[in-house]
Amino acid sequence: MENKFTGKEIIALGYKPGKWFLEAIAHINDNKLSEQETIVYLKQFKVTTIDLLEKPADLKINIKAENDIEEINVNSVVKSMATLMKTPTIVNGAIMPDACPTGPEGTVPVGGIVVAKNAIHPGMHSADICCSVMLTDFGKTNPKAVLDAAHSVTHFGPGGRDRNTQFRFPSDLLAEIEANPFLNNQKSISAARSHLGTQGDGNHFLFVGKSKNTGNTMLITHHGSRGFGANLYSRGMKIAEQFRKEISPQTLKQNAWIPFETEEGKAYWEALQIIRKWTKKNHEVLHDATLHKLNMQSENRFWNEHNFVFKDGDLFYHAKGATPLDAKFMPDITGPRLIPLNMSEPVLIVEGKTTKNNLGFAPHGAGRNVSRTQHRKSKTGTVSDIFKEETKNLDVRFFSNEIDITELPSAYKNAATVRNQMEEFGLGNIVDEVLPYGCIMAGNWQKNAPWKNRRRQDKRNRNNGKD
Known part of the structure; x- marks a missing residue:
């Protein structure tokens, strides 16, 4: 009996399970691909990870501190946004005068605007x-x-x-x-x-x-x-x-x-x-x-x-x-x-x-x-x-x-x-x-x-x- 190619073999080759598995398994088995042919075929499904931006995206700062308490707040907001602006999808961003931090560094603050390309960030x-x-x-x-x-x-x-x-x-x-x-x-x-x-x-x-x-x-x-x-x-x-x-x-x-x-x-x-x-x-x-x-x-x-x-x-x-x-x-x-x-x-x-x-x-x-x-x-x-x-x-x-x-x-x-x-x-x-x-x-x-x-x-x- 001919051995059928399965998802386990795909995982063994370093791929994570995905919706495409069924289609790929069927194609490999229907066309009786060799091991080398299978490796070449699967390359199209290889996901290349995306690194953070080396240079943060442009940030417009529409706020300034007018006392010591505001200084702490503004510095925290700007620092958090600067970290966030390294996210790979980000094109640019801005901070409004009502800005205030809402979480750990890198979290969008209240009063923050972040523009992303072809991406929706629920957070x-x-x-x-x-x-x-x-x-x-x-x-x-x-x-x-x-x-x-x-x-x-x-x-x-x-x-x-x-x-x-x-x-x-x-x-x-x-x-x-x-x-x-x-x-x-x-x-x-x-x-x-x-x-x-x-x-x-x-x-x-x-x-x-x-x-x-x-x-x-x-x-x-x-x-x-x-x-x-x-x-x-x-x-x-x-x-x-x-x-x-x-x-x-x-x-x-x-x-x-x-x-x-x-x-x-x-x-x-x-x-x-x-x-x-x-x-x-x-x-x-x-x-x-x-x-x-x-x-x-x-x-x-x-x-x-x-x-x-x-x-x-x-x-x-x-x-x-x-x-x-x-x-x-x-x-x-x-x-x-x-x-x-x-x-x-x-x-x-x-x-x-x-x-x-x-x-x-x-x-x-x-x-x-x-x-x-x-x-x-x-x-x-x-x-x-x-x-x-x-x-x-x-x-x-x-x-x-x-x-x-x-x-x-x-x-x-x-x-x-x-x-x-x-x-x-x-x-x-x-x-x-x-x-x-x-x-x-x-x-x-x-x-x-x-x-x-x-x-x-x-x-x-x-x-x-x-x-």
Whole structure:
């Protein structure tokens, strides 16, 4: 009996298992290739690993330090980006004035823009895919009425809505989800349904204020794709890691990429566009529900994402906390862009053009100079007193009824500094401002989380048992 060539022999020749194995085995056996012929035939499947760039790609620095704390922050950001710019796919990059580090050296910081050729880097858009802001113009409606109505329909904190409070899910969007291999799983579909109309926690907010130009009341929401996007991110990172091990093991794990020309690359790109549609709808249902509550129509609406990947030809712009200025990045553009700073400052409405420095982007906010933990340790006095001092004349609410001092204005960079550097580096022109009336945020929802209460009760029960 003739011996059949198998995958074991291919592995023995130094090849890693791949989709091409079946085709190669069939070809070798059907054509009865000799050992030498087999070696020559298999050379086409040999993967050549890609080394890091000897010289880092060009980096535009649109930020400068104005005090010692900022000096530490800026140096850390620049150092991390310099390491990242050695990634083989990278063409160029930029840093915005709101930049702050988010991980070990070589990790894209908040406020970083990285341009890659024919590659999508999931780690460079992060788990909060398509974090974005949407504005709806409520005309001359009383801002308190808008904030009250919005408070009654929104949802902050972990998890999603129960079945009784879920919004109707668009059937056409569900069909797109089910047709995509990255999204068509029960975990993703369940999150897409239950997290629609939710805002999460952290720095996500619902803000109400008045236009400086018109005096109209504006509702602005800030949040991303929630668990739906986080699930895609997790799957994307796993696929990217498989490619990294095979084609560029020197690349840092957080900078692994999915080659766009592969089946996985195209499917992942399509998945990102579906996440984008879902996230836009996530904003819309809350704005529309608020309008319905007040029995009125909007006078205007526009939105933009700032945590996404944008495509221009074979270049993929990874904007980790950066706002697109160039219209080519937004297929559904309907107005200028939104840049929130902190709850006590106006939300900036900006327009702008691509320059060599900005690569077509602006900052996405004010950013931080220190971590939440460092900020919390730096504050003195009671939480209540700190809150009163920093939110004077504002209607600031925390959905969990627990104040989160790491989201108060002092937790962020100086807003005037960010604005000044936007002007200095040509990062968009301010065409209007939404002056703050008030806002809603998740707050410190973990303080009285059910599992913490159970833990406290168990401890009390144990102590009582000792008496």
